[in-house]
Amino acid sequence: MRVPNDHPLARTYTLLDPDLNTAAAESFRGTTEVTEREGLVELLLNRETSATAASAAVRSLEADDSPIARDAIVRALNSPHPSIRILAAGEAVRRKMIPDTSRELVRLLTTDPFWQVRRATVNALAEGAQRELLIPASNDPHWRVRYALGQWLEEWGRDPGNRERVLGLLLTPTPHATRLRDYLLYSWTGEVPAERTANDPQSWCPFWDWDPAVLARNLELLGGAGRRDALNTLIRLVNHPDERVRAWVILALREDGTPEQWEGAIGSLGDPREDTAPVLDALTRGVELDRIEEIAKFILCRPSALPPVLETLPGYSQTIAQAWAAAQAGEAFPAEDIRAELERLKSDILPSSPYVAPPFAPDHPHARAASLTPDRAKELVETPTLETSWFVLSRAAKMCRVPVWKLAPETPWKPPATPRVAAEPLTLPPITLVRPRQIGPGGPIVSPLGVSGHYGLPVEGYVRAAEEGANLFFWEPNYATLTRFMTRLAPSDRRGVHMLVGTFEADPAKIRKDVERALRNMKLERLSIFLIFWTQSWRRITPDVREELEALKRDGLVQVFGLSTHNRGIARDAILEGWNPVMVRHSAAHRKAETEVFPFAQERGTSIFTFNNTCYGRLLDPSFRPSDCFRYTLNTPGVSACFTAPSTMEYLEENLDALRNPELPDDVRERLLKRGEWMYREDTIFRKTVRAEV
Incomplete structure (x- = not known):
């Protein structure tokens, strides 16, 4: 049986169409109709939904404070689209849901590869009472995230009575956290921080240049032999922010890297906040399994003492390298080959902790779909209007081996068309230049x-x-x-x-x-x-x-x-x-x-x-x-x-x-210069503390 053309399901069926779902979602803004609400939630939770359509779903649910809408916002923090994760973090604040979303927000703060998402997470968590959850931001690899934390801490510490508690959030013994403490003390007291040693690549990289285009060209000019000879240095550039530089490092490793150098590069790609997955993929994609086997077994079977090239490698993590190597067992070679080594390292290798979503409420469409029985599925296929969700109906149709389109209305509903007005040519008036x-x-x-x-x-x-x-x-x-x-x-x-x-x-x-x-x-x-x-x-x-x-x-x-x-x-x-x-x-x-x-x-x-x-x-x-x-x-x-x-x-x-x-009147100029002098002092301290590369 098909859904009647005038039934609410006839409208929400359009949400299944990628060409129409954004317009359909926008047309449901502010709805209180159960079918439309569930359709918007299903659209938002579908990982194949475009960011544009998912954003439209969030906007249309803005006024909906029902449990299913709030649950969808929490789950949207795991969206594949960074823009939706940012939007969901903002919604969590607006809806006063921070205590309920703390676990998901902390996960984003510690693992999300996009600094924009992590910054939004800092701003969301700062609205809650558990300020200790913000501690990971103090050593974030991106200065904008550290600065977002610094702004909140500076505000909280304006009252001298709060300062010790605020500084207590920065006890992590990392260079970034230390510099953030310096910045806060300067902001509160005017005390100029002590000079601290910064990372100067020119001290260890003979072909370094601060201009990424020049550095990439220098790597090209080294030639294959030169890059091979410089690989112990190149592995420190494996996650350089410029793609051109990374490409030459990866090429050199793939062509001439020793297992030890591969270990150093892989072990430097352990911080998920630096979006290292694409680099690791580019490094290993298409490499012969024999070579992967050689490298993985080298890492897993090597004695615990680190060779000099790895001991001095900033950011290197032996555990990360071992975790990657262990993951190759059973893929590139039989795990039985190194069973003893895997058992020996089992307690040391960081366990993977993939995101596990909380269970759905019993009345949620996803829960209803999961609990479908063959009899209930057959009943819904015969009478689809007994259900309010196309997610459930799609599951029922699949169980009964019936194409879901056979349940669709005879005349598909389409959202009201937004008239597209062709961009008219612009005509500029004659431009009369002032002081040309x-x-x-x-x-x-x-x-x-x-x-x-x-x-x-x-x-x-x-x-x-x-x-x-x-x-x-x-x-x-x-x-x-x-x-x-x-x-x-x-x-x-x-x-x-x-x-x-x-x-x-x-x-x-x-x-x-x-x-x-x-x-x-x-x-x-x-x-x-x-x-x-x-x-x-x-x-x-x-x-x-x-x-x-x-x-x-x-x-x-x-x-x-x-x-x-x-x-x-x-x-x-x-x-x-x-x-x-x-x-x-x-x-x-x-x-x-x-x-x-x-x-x-x-x-x-x-x-x-x-x-x-x-x-x-x-x-x-x-x-x-x-x-x-x-x-x-x-x-x-x-x-x-x-x-x-x-x-x-x-x-x-x-x-x-x-x-x-x-x-520019003289008195205005004086005020501007006074502000500029203050700004210059602030900027100098800022560059040496929050924005410093360490």
Whole structure:
């Protein structure tokens, strides 16, 4: 029997359709109908559901405080989608469910490979009474998670009577926890922490470079023999944050690594918070079973004493290496081969502890499905309206070997269609530049304030910026709204705006590929300004890279090229070597460029872009306006232009005021500089404590 077309099951059947389930879920927002509620829960718990559809299910259950909805939020903390885990953590706070979700939240805090999820977990657990559950965050591998913990601890310790208890949460003897204590004591008392030894890769890696593109190229230039000879050093880079670097390390290990070196690499991949699974998979995928057997048996049968290469390896865990090797027994070779070794190590190897979900309540669809009997399944197939859940009906149909679509309504229900309005072409008014300046020799004439697409400003924001006289924009491939703005412009209007685009590559062919991609994505014939982004080493700029940039200019694909850097020495040298334009950090908190960079630019006529003018918002203070941060840099001699990166129209309007009203009153300047001095001291301590690499 089919479900009648007017039955609630006819609507929830649409949740089974991947093409329609998001719209269907959104149409059920605020429902109190049992069938629709269960359908939303089933959609959220289905691990094949897309993140978009799962998010729609969570939103539609926002007002539902029933036990099944609350249970679904707890289980969503185990979603395969990081964005849903973050959303569920926020929902747990909003619904005041922290005591009920502590076990799941602590699991995320200690095992989740995405720092964004762990940060959300810190913020959720901090709302509960069991503050000791936050202790693992003190040695988190990502500074943003440690900073989130630090913000809560700093707040709790503002009362001097609470400080000992707060510091008691940081007793874990790790370098990160020690530095977090330093940061808190400084925040509370102003006591400058003692200098502590930091990790300096240059002391142990002869081919190291802070610029990942250069390091990757150095590894390539070593050649196969050079990488083989350097493998004891390379294994310390096996989980380097840059994929290009990791790829060379993995290649060297696969081609020439000894069992001992494999053990060192595998033993360094034990922290699940560093998303090491893809690295281990890339290392072992497709490797001959004979070699896996050799490495695993070496690890399991080796005496407990560690050889020198492993004793000095930071982050190495013998237990992790042994656990991996033990897992190969029965897969790559018979377990009987090393039965004695497995028995000897059984108590030492960390047991696996996969997530085990709590049991479902008896009236939950999943529990009803699990308890189906053949007779009940047959009854439901014959009369599906006896049930409210398609999850149960699907199980019943499977037990009876009946396709579930045979229970579907004759005329499938579809959610109300959201009319799609085709994006209309944009027409820009004539852009009247305010205080225009030319960038580089023969370069574009631009407004002093540009707009970045980093935070997804709505398309109308870029139109508004153009109306106010801004014709300079900052683009990267993931800036979706800025891309849409550009592609909706007529060719003549696109020629009237100027895009600053760049590359993180250090290979000529890849640099050209980045240029061609940007031109294609924005439907441009030429990029006005092209920079080598985030230059941390002059070794990034090899002669062939410079030749490629000149070729791109000759080919008419780039109007002017330059580089950006946080390093003032590199910025100064770039100016002296004729690079024009140059982009460098500058704000009321970071002023050294005023003496170390800008005078050279004035002397040589070099165009200077500045960035990070608000220190990502941390410089802002009620004593002055946000737009004053841009006024400050634009009133500094030597600065040609800077960028604002607003997320909303309100932020845009505020910051555009620096274009319309450029003057910075002396009293405002003094307040801004005072805030900047405080910010610089804070930032210096912050970099040495919370953000330090150890």
